[in-house]
Amino acid sequence: MKLILAVINNDDSAIVTSALTKEGFFVTSLATTGGFLMAGNRTLLIGTEDENVNKIKEIIAGHCSTRKQKNPGSQPLGGGLVNGSLPEEVTVGGATYFVLDVNEFGKV
């Protein structure tokens, strides 16, 4: 048994969740915040048998789109000054996933 934690962009999370449950997968959704951009995102918890992990990764990948977003730390500081030490843009969207081994799984 595996527990997948997948951090998904807010714009894609409803579509990804719906695609997963349509395929019979069970999902618990957490409202989370990215530590760098401080923007809301979603972390999905998906407990599943080992053989389903690749199928779930495909579903997630198939419903996420990457996009560029201004790095809030790189905005002009006013008076013509700019914070020049940070990249202008970061790539967002897509998903980050962690697959964890489950020692024991059950429903009571």
Add this chain to the structure above:
Amino acid sequence: MKLILAVINNDDSAIVTSALTKEGFFVTSLATTGGFLMAGNRTLLIGTEDENVNKIKEIIAGHCSTRKQKNPGSQPLGGGLVNGSLPEEVTVGGATYFVLDVNEFGKV
């Protein structure tokens, strides 16, 4: 050391949490959403020594009650039409738990 993640029905979570802390267990509570019914629920994180896992499962089971709930996807579509492809009801309540091995645990 183990980390238990337990998804609990909103109606039972306060009672379960209180029962766990009364027994000396430590709990961190997350407000979560079920991916299928899109209803709020609670995910409890309980870090504990290996020998306490069964006791914690008993406490959770002893304070959760299962019940039936209409499947929101099966509601009539109006004009006498019904979405006939989904089960009328799903069983909710009870709890789903995952026990994970902890590589390292500490307090700083």
Add this chain to the structure above:
Amino acid sequence: MKLILAVINNDDSAIVTSALTKEGFFVTSLATTGGFLMAGNRTLLIGTEDENVNKIKEIIAGHCSTRKQKNPGSQPLGGGLVNGSLPEEVTVGGATYFVLDVNEFGKV
């Protein structure tokens, strides 16, 4: 690859998160609640290579401060009565962390 879950006091979480991202670490932040004091706190998810775990523990420890807080269950009950069975104070602040093994990590 490891996934660190760190429960941080609300007062320290912004500073800890900022210190971690400045060092190039990636953080996902969850708004959580302590099961005992029922106060809001923050749980940080930090996925990282095995060799960074000690550095991350040092950063967390270096930006958290422990403090004493009245145990809400020990407050006077009015009319001169006191709930004498609970400790007057609990130690809060500091952080509790769990390091979990990651079976598979990726970005799609």
